[in-house]
Amino acid sequence: MYILQVQNLSKSFGGLQANRSIGFDVAQGEMLGVIGPNGAGKTTLFNCIAGVHQIDSGRVIFQGRRISGMKSHEIARLGLARTFQIYVASGDLNVKENIMVGCFMRERVRSAAAKAADETLGLFQISHLAKNVVAELPIAAQKRVAMATALATGPRLLLLDEVAAGLNPNEVDEITGLIRSIHAKLGVTIILIEHVMEMVLNICDRVIVLDYGEKISEGTPREVIREPAVIKAYLGERYARQYLEQAENR
Amino acid sequence: MEILRNTFDFSDCPRSGLVLAGIVGLFFLCFPLFPHSSFAMSTLIQFFMFSLFAMGWNTIGGYGGQVDLGMAQFLGIGAYTTAVMIIRWNTPFWITLPIGVLLAVLWSFVIGYPLFRLKGHYFAIASIAASLVLKDIFDVWDFVGASRGLEIPTTRFSSPDFLHLIFTQDVYYYYIMFAFFLIGFLFINHFRKSRLAFQLRSIKSNEEVARSLGINVQWAKMKTYAIATSFVGAVGCFHACYIKNIETEDTMGLDISILIALMAMLGGMGSLWGPIVGAGILIPLKSYLKEWLGATAGLVGIDLVIYAAIIMFISALEPRGIWGLVGRLGSRKTA
Ligand SMILES: Nc1ncnc2c1ncn2[C@@H]1O[C@H](COP(=O)(O)OP(=O)(O)O)[C@@H](O)[C@H]1O
Ligand SMILES: [Mg+2]
Numbered sequence: 234m235y236i237l238q239v240q241n242l243s244k245s246f247g248g249l250q251a252n253r254s255i256g257f258d259v260a261q262g263e264m265l266g267v268i269g270p271n272g273a274g275k276t277t278l279f280n281c282i283a284g285v286h287q288i289d290s291g292r293v294i295f296q297g298r299r300i301s302g303m304k305s306h307e308i309a310r311l312g313l314a315r316t317f318q319i320y321v322a323s324g325d326l327n328v329k330e331n332i333m334v335g336c337f338m339r340e341r342v343r344s345a346a347a348k349a350a351d352e353t354l355g356l357f358q359i360s361h362l363a364k365n366v367v368a369e370l371p372i373a374a375q376k377r378v379a380m381a382t383a384l385a386t387g388p389r390l391l392l393l394d395e396v397a398a399g400l401n402p403n404e405v406d407e408i409t410g411l412i413r414s415i416h417a418k419l420g421v422t423i424i425l426i427e428h429v430m431e432m433v434l435n436i437c438d439r440v441i442v443l444d445y446g447e448k449i450s451e452g453t454p455r456e457v458i459r460e461p462a463v464i465k466a467y468l469g470e471r472y473a474r475q476y477l478e479q480a481e482n483r
Numbered sequence: 484m485e486i487l488r489n490t491f492d493f494s495d496c497p498r499s500g501l502v503l504a505g506i507v508g509l510f511f512l513c514f515p516l517f518p519h520s521s522f523a524m525s526t527l528i529q530f531f532m533f534s535l536f537a538m539g540w541n542t543i544g545g546y547g548g549q550v551d552l553g554m555a556q557f558l559g560i561g562a563y564t565t566a567v568m569i570i571r572w573n574t575p576f577w578i579t580l581p582i583g584v585l586l587a588v589l590w591s592f593v594i595g596y597p598l599f600r601l602k603g604h605y606f607a608i609a610s611i612a613a614s615l616v617l618k619d620i621f622d623v624w625d626f627v628g629a630s631r632g633l634e635i636p637t638t639r640f641s642s643p644d645f646l647h648l649i650f651t652q653d654v655y656y657y658y659i660m661f662a663f664f665l666i667g668f669l670f671i672n673h674f675r676k677s678r679l680a681f682q683l684r685s686i687k688s689n690e691e692v693a694r695s696l697g698i699n700v701q702w703a704k705m706k707t708y709a710i711a712t713s714f715v716g717a718v719g720c721f722h723a724c725y726i727k728n729i730e731t732e733d734t735m736g737l738d739i740s741i742l743i744a745l746m747a748m749l750g751g752m753g754s755l756w757g758p759i760v761g762a763g764i765l766i767p768l769k770s771y772l773k774e775w776l777g778a779t780a781g782l783v784g785i786d787l788v789i790y791a792a793i794i795m796f797i798s799a800l801e802p803r804g805i806w807g808l809v810g811r812l813g814s815r816k817t818a
Contacts, residue, residue, distance in 0.1 A: 309697035325753060326684050334685040337678045338697035342485045387697055
């Protein structure tokens, strides 16, 4: 049973073709990685799936229902949540209130939203930050808040856009563990865009690789890092060998 | 049940502030019993009225971040509805009130639908334009008295007429407006904890993120605009009976719209107490300036100078207004 099917998706901005007939399926409960060089069209792909952009052609089917053409808030309400690569928290909402906004998608009254937010705070181990303003937190904590807020809407599918970017190796390990635990505990399907290959190798069941808006490869992490096209476009010889060794040793 | 609890729950406000608010409230309740000038009385009535305007503005402007500079058009709709209905058909005020509010809300949907597709400064400018267009229409529309305006003939009623809200003594208007004020205040106390308020604050922070959290941004803004405009429209209805002599310049002028926005900004946007604090500062200031300088022609522009200074104060010192300043000083003390 596929939770998401992307078929022949194309999107261009003026003369720039950011996504060229991309197609892939995501199984229920899967953890799918999306990798590729900067400007490959990964974030654009998320925006097309989540309804931020109207796509030029193709279809996106979520839980058996066509969502391409729907508005982004409608898609969110169907159970598709996402984080943003550049998360701008400029408002006066504190951490808990931010998460409550997510909870309010399903809850109608404040006491219920507050209770649900407390649970999410605990799950992400940020209860002690509840009263802080998001913009004043260190980047790692901000990423947690962004993930917690998205997850608070109770999604079936979660899109994570570079949640490990800008984190030190320790923090990467922590957030990797966190993603793994929410995946296991809540049974939510996850697609993640990531440059931190250790993380991708660690937790993804399957990976798709984008380059110049095109899907150039698809397979298990071990498979794609062996592919010459992927090595040429993205990984480079040296890193590919290194990642391969890591993968073998695991 | 939850609604009722939220309405009367102030537990998140500091104890000392609540005591102060209680004392001030008690003063308002007893004020007419003490000897006072009619000038002080009318200033306080104005204060209640503008507090409500600013509270209404604060829902969409403060919580939602949509700076509206055309609130006076809804004041005009309320005032003209009540005046026309009382003059032409002798309709009781309490029937004109819901109709005036309904018309204000309907108009808010008509202009809100296109306006909320605009962002930032464009929204502010478009709201000014909409308000001025409506004023121009009222200026030439004979049914509402065109440029002559409307006058409710007081001789037709024997004061105190509670049905039509026609009184010769201001004390009646005072208590009625005070009741409006309390109801509005309690409503805002409920509103600020509502789902809609959280959605608005999320919209103010980042619309794209808000959408990704399932929020229908356009609809949330329109719902809130309806709340804001019903505040302004309701007080507009009252304004007609209180002033009795309605002209477009006094009810729908740009200066009123700006004053309303300025009060909320000065007091503190997106806070429960801010609009009241703002009105509490600007209304006496406006009244006394008029009293002192009213006769001195040529100096009338001084109020504009003061407003400009206030805008500079807010943008430079404390974007969250006086309430933000109080909060900052308070937290420094406890820290
Ligand atoms: N809203 C937009 N308008 C115009 N061009 C865009 C827009 N979003 C992305 N692009 C362009 O599309 C290409 C792909 O960008 P993006 O999807 O952000 O890449 P990635 O996330 O893989 O780094 C880039 O060349 C980028 O400049
Ligand atoms: Mg990107």
